[in-house]
Amino acid sequence: xxxxxxxxxxxxxxxxxxxxxxxxxxxxxxxxxxxxxxxxxxxxxxxxxxxxxxxxxxxxxxxxxxxxxxxxxxxxxxxxxxxxxxxxxxxxxxxxxxxxxxxxxxxxxxxxxxxxxxxxxxxxxxxxxxxxx
Numbered sequence: 001x002x003x004x005x006x007x008x009x010x011x012x013x014x015x016x017x018x019x020x021x022x023x024x025x026x027x028x029x030x031x032x033x034x035x036x037x038x039x040x041x042x043x044x045x046x047x048x049x050x051x052x053x054x055x056x057x058x059x060x061x062x063x064x065x066x067x068x069x070x071x072x073x074x075x076x077x078x079x080x081x082x083x084x085x086x087x088x089x090x091x092x093x094x095x096x097x098x099x100x101x102x103x104x105x106x107x108x109x110x111x112x113x114x115x116x117x118x119x120x121x122x123x124x125x126x127x128x129x130x131x132x133x
Contacts, residue, residue, distance in 0.1 A: 007037035007045030014046035018054040025054065033057055033072060088126075095124045 002008065014036075015022040028034045029044070034053050036044040046054075053075070060066040060074060 002048075004048040007039075007047045007050075009046040009051065011036075011044045011046070014044075014051060014054070017051050018058065020054065020058065028054060028057060031068060031072065033068070033075060091124070091126060 011022045015025055034050050036046045036050055039045055057071050060071045
């Protein structure tokens, strides 16, 4: 099975999949809305992720009337939100593992009284990443 980020589509095929002209893809690349992989110095290869991103740009511009400057801001914010979501998932996994470890420690020492000055479970330590617009 192929990875969604694996570059496989030449610009002509990518343009057909996105229902745009290849020049539109070149323009989106020029302003940084999509960054295809390069094979050699000229050939662009697009991944499934790139195709979905171009389709999102098309939806924002054609259906919602957003200009390309607005699309750039929206996409950056969506990328930031995805990064924050992944970071929160990782932090929650760390918290869950620590909580499970503490509970297993307590369960293995059933005769041991719980100290009043120590928390039974860890308090989540959420680390917020600062992002720039």
